[in-house]
Amino acid sequence: MGASYHQFCPVAKAMELLDERWTLLVVRELVSGSERFNELRRGLPRMSPTLLSRRLHQLVRAGVVERHVDGVDVRYVPTQAGRELRPVLEALGAWGVRWIGELGDADLDPKLLLWDMHRHVDHRAVPRGRTVVHFRFRDVPAGFRDWWLVINSGEADVCDVDPGHGVTVTVHADLRTLVQVWLGDLSWPAALRGGAVEIAGPEVLRRALPRWFTLSEFAAVPRPPTPV
Structure with missing residues (x-):
């Protein structure tokens, strides 16, 4: 997890995990159905593989994602905690559509x-x-x-x-x-x-x-x- 804000506020505690660069976008891909590393890379084409691995490890450690291994097949599946982030992402995206300016x-x-x-x-x-x-x-x-x-x-x-x-x-x-x-x-x-x-x-x-x-x-x- 990221550095602590040292606040008891639940928003602050959640953001200690979620406000690191790329983390929420990784979660976006996971709750959208991408499970394998290469699928995640295709949805995050400008994210380095090393950083993607690190963020997945952090999410697994935090209990947001489970890592399922079947031989050489490795899948990353959101837990209940991860699935409950879907409406958060939907609300954040809707806010972005309404209030963030034109795309560069x-x-x-x-x-x-x-x-x-x-x-x-x-x-x-x-x-x-x-x-x-x-x-x-x-x-x-x-x-x-x-x-x-x-x-x-x-x-x-x-x-x-x-x-x-x-x-x-x-x-x-x-x-x-x-x-x-x-x-x-x-x-x-x-x-x-x-x-x-x-x-x-x-x-x-x-x-x-x-x-x-x-x-x-x-x-x-x-x-x-x-x-x-």
Whole structure:
């Protein structure tokens, strides 16, 4: 745990564990369903593996996470204490949507966006069989421009290299615009009308694609009134 605040206040005691850098984001990934180290790394692409290991060890020691080992398979599973942090994270995220200012360019990460999107696929809406969505971000450096979301049999995976399957539809987008759509600041129709997002493929699939995703859980958070 971090240094003590030497206060009996329960908020202070909780923050001795939770306010160290990256800790709450690790918990965010865990309560969102990531259990294995590589899954956690994909949801925290800018966190060093060494620091991730350290934070997981701290959370296990604090009783927030359990480490399950089955041969070479190691999973990190939230305990009841960890699961009870979900509404805390939801409230913190909703507050951030309402009161934190515009995202900077450094905050926009295609890897994190696609990782979040793959957890919000509405498999009932996606065509049967394998569906491959190719995302091409026009305003991103070449090495990070192309991503593939492979959806099949109730599962979805994110690829940063061509998986070799036929592409069902291609989404051409400005990264910032697609993040705005994902967070609920811009609707799919508005993004498509403005041309910042374009979908290439058969017409029936182009029209259906927005329904394949349920959007971020923060998309429905009411925004504060705009000052007159």
